[in-house]
Amino acid sequence: MRYLSFCSGIEAATAAWESLNWTPVAFCEIDRFPSRVLAHHYPGVPNLGDFTKVDWTPYIGNVDICVGGTPCQAFSVAGLRNSLADERGNLTLEFVRAINIIRPHTVVWENVPGVLSTGDNAFGCFLGALVGSDEPIVFEQGWPSAGVVDGPERRAAWRVLEVIRDAINYPDSLHDMVYAAFRAKVPDWAKHGWELRATLGVEHIFVTARRKS
Secondary structure (H helix, E strand, C coil), X not given: CEEEEECCCCCHHHHHHHHHCCEEEEECCCCHHHHHHHHHHCCCCCECCCHHHCCCHHHCCCCCXXXXXXXXXXXXXXXCCCHHHCCCCCHHHHHHXXXXXXXXXXXXXXXXXXXXXXXXXXXXXXXXXXXXXXXXXXXXXXXXXXXXXXXXXXXXXXXXXXXXXXXXXXXXXXXXXXXXXXXXXXXXXXXXXXXXXXXXXXXXXXXEEEECC
């Protein structure tokens, strides 16, 4: 499996998928420190930098999975929650724009559960764009913590999980395959202690989507 990572950080996806012998095609990271970590550990993998400025044409047909955790600050209940009006929050839609050009068969996206409760229905905008809907998807009673939607381009499923703990309890879905693999790599993450401490035991929302054709 060949995958392309967006908002890569120090690469949780690669830490999880390395044991599966999946191959990173490229990373996308702009911050200096994680970029240096990527260059050190994965010198043969290009870092494309700002993914909003990349020409994705060479990657069409060459990527099986696109994975990314776009910035969460705009959605987090700990922040101002400016959502899609914040340029960081709007990167969720830029992520989908890139996905629609590359056309991988699978997409994996991670963020904070706060994206489910923004005033502008950010999750509905993201999910609608991801599955190929002409309009944002709306749940009148509010977004549940798990669900599936079907659209012209893709079928997408989401679930709120507590990292590590829930991976043990639900081993069958793609979400949990990712985190079961991540759990197996925990000892190797000790060298990245600050990010490990920030991740363990925290709830995240994960979306996986499959292309229909």
